[in-house]
Amino acid sequence: MHHICLIEIFWHNLQYGLSIGVAPYFNTKMTLDLACFTETFTLNDALESIGFGKFHCKLALMVTLSWIASSIEVMITSLLAPQLRCEWRLPSYQVALITSMLFFGMGTSSPVWGHMVDRYGRRVGLWICTIWTAYFGLLSSFAPTYGWFLFLRCIVGFGLGGTSQAMTLYSEFLPMKARGCSIMIIGGFWSTGTLIVVLLAMWIMPTLGWMWLLGLSVTPMAIFISVCFWIPESLRFDMLTGNTGKAMATLRRMAKENGKPLPQGKMIAFKQVSLHIHILRHWRTTILLPFIWLANSFSYYGIVLLTTEFLQSEDSCGLTQEARIEQTCSLQYKSLTSNDYKDILWTTLAEFPGLLLCMLGVDRIGRKKSMAVSYIISFLSFLPLYGCIGRYVSVNVSIFIARAFIYPQFHLALVYTLEVTLALGICIGMGRLGSLISPFVSQVMLTMSLYLTLSIYCGCCLLSAIACVMLPIETMGMGLRESTFDGDAVPSNTTNNRSSGATFSCCQGQIKPE
Template identity: 55%
Template sequence: MENWTRSAKVTYKRWSNPEPGDEGDFVGHTDEDQTTDNEICTIASAKVDSGSRESANSSGNNTTAETFSVDDALEVIGFGVFQWKISFVTGLAWVGDSMEMMILSILGPELHCDWSLPSYQVALITSVVFIGMGFSSLLWGNVADKYGRKVGLVISMCWALYYGLLSAFSPVYGWLLALRGFVGFGIGGTPQSVTLYSEFLPVRARGMSIMLMAVFWVLGTVSEVLLALWVMPTLGWRWLLGLSAIPVGIFVSFCFWLPESPRFDVLSGRREKAIATLTRIARENGKELPQGRLIEYKQNERGQYKDLFSQQYWKITLLLWFIWFSFAFSYFGIVLLTTELFQTESCGMAQGSSIEPRCSLECKYLTSADYKDLLWTTLAEFPGLLIILFAVDYLGRKKSMAICFFMFSLCILPLYACIGRVALTIFIFIARAFISGGYQVVFVYTPEVFPTEIRALGMGTCSAFARIGALITPFVAQVLLRTSMYLTLSVYCGCSLLAALASIFLPIETLGRSLQESSLDSDR
């Protein structure tokens, strides 16, 4: 490419620093007097002399101007002490979320016996949580895009903590239903912890780091089962609800340490605050920021729903909505099916293809053996995570999700037959390993594919569809199962196979891709 000999003015949304080593380097100068969100930049040819960049401004005077983006800074700083700290703090939100989710499969059988609830009312206790999460996911995503990732996350966790503790004192079924719905409303903001976390990570570490966040989810589910094994036989479900809110309480105690995302600050026009955050990260990691000026790009219109359906993102948005729906539908379905199937003779189900309806006064508490088997199936998420951890950075995000859906369907098929308790536990173990691993991959893919201006909103809307799937699944796993086991299993198999196809048809593979700041950024 020949160097340009004269400058030319162009107007565009964002200037992106070219890669080092290009034959021609271009430097943008912002017109400080303009009042629009656009930047008017003078593009001029430049020669690289002794590692410095010389640019010509519109008046012909030469100045030295080195610039760097947030991506450049994070790549130089790398993954270090700061990222480990924020992994722990945001991970606490995931522990709290997973404990609140896992408690649903334990609370149902207990309340069925204590309060003589019919099966549809037991299912409604689970569904009302997801109704709250579905409505709030959109709200928290919008708040995080407009007012900050930290703001949305902290408010939602405080909300969940308050109503989580209150629900332990529910006097009657109606109160419990309402308070658990409010808990779900708060928990709906948990996915914004991934949005915040991902925006502090360098490209090379992002996939594996977000996948490792799943360790906190698994720790939460395992902790909930162990807590139930200790608490339920003696103290009862009220103590279980109260103690399950502890991780969220710890997160709220540590949230003062959390900084705001520097990407959000840059997009909001708060360049100095972004520099302060990046300086703090560099200091804690023992590194130095790149020399030069941080590129500033202010955009006032953030978190716009219409941007999700722009020409670039409408197909991605629709496919991801279905994929998130399917992951939640399948994951929480297998969690709820586990306790239901453990309480029933599998051979009787296979021969009769349905479970005999039980009288509301006839109940069966979860036994120690049930809790231990539940613990084993929960531990399946660890090997599933390890397998997908390597696949996500070698096969890519799309193929990893497709494989997880396919393997989940494959492991559901043996449940059609008459199998014993041990075989049932093994197949549920494998199915849960793959569906939980795949669920984490979509948490990696979604913040990578959406730009900063709609990243939180994209996560929020996707999470809302996941909650719809989780809302519906109790009526399949706990209600439809009593009508037809074959139909129940077929619904889960069919849904996961369709989601595998949707994963393959996603138009963008984000492996090794930098996070975009704006929808106008070119794919880097």
């Protein structure tokens, strides 16, 4: 808590008395008004006082719907690839292009959605991008040709680029102690979405086909759209845009639902400092963190796509030999079988124990060490694939372990980036770049050299582990900052005289309760 100097209160009292021709004059009402606000608090103080409770559970339920829906739209592409390869007689580079165009749309849309949420708020931006994704996701199920399908999936990716705002919005309501664990729990619902789409594919693909699968996959997004109006606007957005009444109303709502009191006094915000200045102060983090995001997305989606490729061969060494011969698919599609879907379910389940282990470490050994250890384990799990091991060991053991420890990196990196307040949009954009180029390695380069493909993924994991160790800041125990860099709060004295009294602020960006 911050205390306003009593001398400053006396000075403003004296100013008010002089302004009406009575000096010295002490306005009793004004003195009482100022006495009520002799204490100030920041947004982080308010969040810590309110704690984690019923409000956050309800908000988490809404966010999980968005996260599940986004997961389904992203992961469904890897399941459609074997079917579309044979139905449209696609070579490997065209199959890879389907996934890459989705991520190309996601990457190009990030600045657009970022500008929208900065101007209109996170809730509005999230609602619009979800409607966009649901509409074009449904439309892509009617694509008559490969060209139309490629175009529509790129447009779907454009909408998906804004759905990451759901996690950012949720994190801004969390108290410091609950942030790391809560974000990791929400991350588990991405895996839930993957499980749902695999089960849907197992049930629908053999009978109704891929068009029905794509059409039904937008159902979670339709549900989220119907409940999106309940989600409150970001407190930090309201503060920085001057919507003080909405910010205080949201805090009162949180306090009421959680059964906790708000801090006494007035809430203040700190002066914003230029993003360029903040980046220059943290130049090493500015270089390392975007690379970690790129490597994480590159490795994760590489593992997902390698899974379906490994399922097409009896052993890992046979992959390259079989890939050099274009599959004719003459009388029967080379689509995934029931056993293939079960293997995909098994590797997807790996994400849950991986998340659990990282949840145990993120608030104990810290963010940096948790990320570094996970990358090293993923690197080691790739090494057995260099041998001509059978399908059971390659998919059910090596890829299982690699996926278990790569997937949590998304959420560990998100927690770290939010806490260090370093241009989240830049990091997400680098992640999209990694996702975009990964299919050409896991599906196209694999046809030329298994060893080169594995070496790239191994090297990526190893370099990421080194980058995590080199990060200069450990953010465990740090609160989210209320602006770009709130350590540079600059006091200012502004007075607003009224007939009934006077109010003043001690910091720029002051938030006054109603």
